[in-house]
Amino acid sequence: DQQVKQNSPSLSVQEGRISILNCDYTNSMFDYFLWYKKYPAEGPTFLISISSIKDKNEDGRFTVFLNKSAKHLSLHIVPSQPGDSAVYFCAASATRGSARQLTFGSGTQLTVLP
Amino acid sequence: NAGVTQTPKFRILKIGQSMTLQCTQDMNHNYMYWYRQDPGMGLKLIYYSVGAGITDKGEVPNGYNVSRSTTEDFPLRLELAAPSQTSVYFCASSYSIAGHYEQYFGPGTRLTVT
Numbered sequence: 355d356q357q358v359k360q361n362s363p364s365l366s367v368q369e370g371r372i373s374i375l376n377c378d379y380t381n382s383m384f385d386y387f388l389w390y391k392k393y394p395a396e397g398p399t400f401l402i403s404i405s406s407i408k409d410k411n412e413d414g415r416f417t418v419f420l421n422k423s424a425k426h427l428s429l430h431i432v433p434s435q436p437g438d439s440a441v442y443f444c445a446a447s448a449t450r451g452s453a454r455q456l457t458f459g460s461g462t463q464l465t466v467l468p
Numbered sequence: 469n470a471g472v473t474q475t476p477k478f479r480i481l482k483i484g485q486s487m488t489l490q491c492t493q494d495m496n497h498n499y500m501y502w503y504r505q506d507p508g509m510g511l512k513l514i515y516y517s518v519g520a521g522i523t524d525k526g527e528v529p530n531g532y533n534v535s536r537s538t539t540e541d542f543p544l545r546l547e548l549a550a551p552s553q554t555s556v557y558f559c560a561s562s563y564s565i566a567g568h569y570e571q572y573f574g575p576g577t578r579l580t581v582t
Contacts, residue, residue: 358510386569397472397558397573398511405567443510447569453499453518454562454569455526458510 377444
């Protein structure tokens with residue numbers, strides 16, 4: 355049972371245009387959401403996050419939107435740059451057991467074409 | 469700060485062999501985690517620890533063991549390697565402060581069991 359889903363395995367975008375990556379979740383206990391970026395042969399790197407009490411969070415070229423009623427979040431990258439080409443993972447956080455735990459989606463490979 | 473370091477980077481094991489994956493963090497984080505990532509999938513939590521001497525199972529703990537004798541180190545032990553344990557293993561750490569749920573990842577260990 356996938357609680358966090360990224361339905362697009364890949365996305366190609368022209369340099370300078372907007373990239374929109376999507377993520378859906380099913381568990382209402384998730385109250386904090388994160389996006390990670392991963393280059394080949396490296397560990398995931400934290401990019402941006404949003405609390406469930408907000409609907410938008412911006413950091414430079416990156417904006418995350420949260421629609422709680424639809425259980426949907428998205429990451430917007432504007433403008434997209436070739437260096438943004440990587441796998442992007444959506445993650446949702448909830449307290450389970452004795453600690454906060456992250457549940458990850460399967461990732462979206464973003465390719466930004468020059 | 470080196471952040472989260474993992475050794476080795478690569479390893480090939482024969483079925484039935486044992487090994488320990490090492491993980492060290494220098495950020496004084498209380499929480500540490502072990503994940504595995506299979507091709508085309510998200511990261512799945514194997515074990516986690518909320519502090520020295522305290523460990524707990526994650527989503528996929530079978531075939532693994534952990535210990536946490538210091539704040540800095542969180543080794544993962546495979547006792548009887550099986551082909552199903554072929555994967556990339558990531559160690560992560562995080563603060564235990566409310567509102568700071570991002571985890572910081574090491575570069576990963578690529579393990580092949582044949």
